[in-house]
Amino acid sequence: MWVRSLGEEGAELRPLEPWQAEEFLAHMDRGRALVGEYIGLADAVADLESSRALLQSYADKAAADTGRIYGIWCDGTLVGGVLFRTMDVAQGNAEVGCWLEPSAVGRGLVTQAARAIIDWAIEERGIHRVEWRAATANTASIAVASRLGMTREGVLRESTPHRGTRYDIEIWSVLAPEWRAARR
Incomplete structure (x- = not known):
């Protein structure tokens, strides 16, 4: 299995897989209130069966090259994650998402993890456009999109x-040439 350091001692990014369903459920239980404030992940992972099913759905997406899910671990504890909710390699489009439990907020972990998977999508998979969607009230998520150098494209009202x-949903994006220019 590959592991990527996130720049903070003990913080790492690695794939989340179905065999980790129990750990994922425990993590979701710790972060359910914060995670569920704006995204459905907290409601989708309610028990061991639904945890395993969600992770299996992403294993299937990874096998089909249509999505991926990664966990963020700090000192061996799963505290959050990032994912490609959708990925269309043929069209060159992907949508990134994220979540964190309260113990990991404010440490820059999501920004570092999202940067790592966006780099991979653009440089390894040839993705041209990466989108970020967040409820307008989710200021933490919008701040990550901004730190990643994404452009706010608009708002889908009450969508x-x-x-x-x-909720109104803001759409942010970055194009491969912009991403590469900013990384230089």
């Missing part, structure tokens, strides 16, 4: 229902 509320 996403979540727990009885319809």
Whole structure:
């Protein structure tokens, strides 16, 4: 298995796989309130069966080259993750997402992890456009998109229902030439 350091002592990024369903569920239980505030992941992972099913769905996406999921570990504990919710290599488009439990907030881990997978998608898989979608109220997620050098393209008004509320969703993106220029 590959492991990538995230620049902080003991912080690393590595694939999340179905055999880690129990660890993923425990992590989601620790972070459920924060994670579930704006994204459905906390509701989708409610028990061991749903945890395993979600991770299996991403293993299937990885096998089909249509998505991937990675965990962020600090000192051996799963504290968050990043993923390619969608990936269309033929069209050159991908959507990145993220989540963290409270113990890992404010350390730059998501920014470092997202930077690593975006680099891989652009340089190794030939992705041309990477999108980031976040509820307008999710200022932490929007701050990550900004730190990554993405451009805010617009807002999809009341487009996403979540727990009885319809959220406006901001769309941010970066194109491969912009990403490469900023990385130089």
